[in-house]
Amino acid sequence: EIVLTQSPGTLSLSPGERATLSCRASQSVSSNSLAWYQQKPGQAPRLLIYGASSRATGIPDRFSGSGSGTDFTLTISRVEPEDFAVYYCQQYGGSRTFGQGTKVEVK
């Protein structure tokens, strides 16, 4: 099973700042089979990115994904007030596993 480790655990930012979230896999994720989700309290997750770098329909272009192999990154170019949430990476190269999440909070 591929284990995904996200860092940092919590990211404290002010609106307008850049957010860089990391997701590291215990082994190479085939075909860049990695997705990112955003989850707000009491809500289901929302798909942001799939295929490591493809934005899902309706996702603002301030969200971007990059990386390959074992190292992946989600970047929010300028954090908006509605972006404060928990973010999860998820791989689907083999089975399906999630990272433990990164919380983006207001500084």
Add this chain to the structure above:
Amino acid sequence: QVHLVESGGGLVKPGGSLRLSCAASGFTFSDYYMTWIRQAPGKGLEWVSYISSSGDTIYYADSVRGRFTISRDNAKNSLCLQMNSLRAEDTAVYYCARGGYSGWWIYWGQGTLVTVSS
């Protein structure tokens, strides 16, 4: 408009059973894989199981294999998860989600809470 509504959650004693359902609407249910994903209180997400559009291909996470059974009724646009031999660590919000073959999930239900406690 895709709509997924889970039901059947509740409080159950360790060793007990529970059957979750997911009612789907707004799309051709029989065309899609379907998935169950869970989230323990205050914790991260865990994929549980998925089933192919026809029901002939099924996968389970190691943590539930042999205890949980996924099924679907394409005539009723319904997905089910039969959960037996429940443990405290099965306590979670259970989400149904459309898809699974592609590897990611766009549409999710709002979830149903399962609590396993004596």
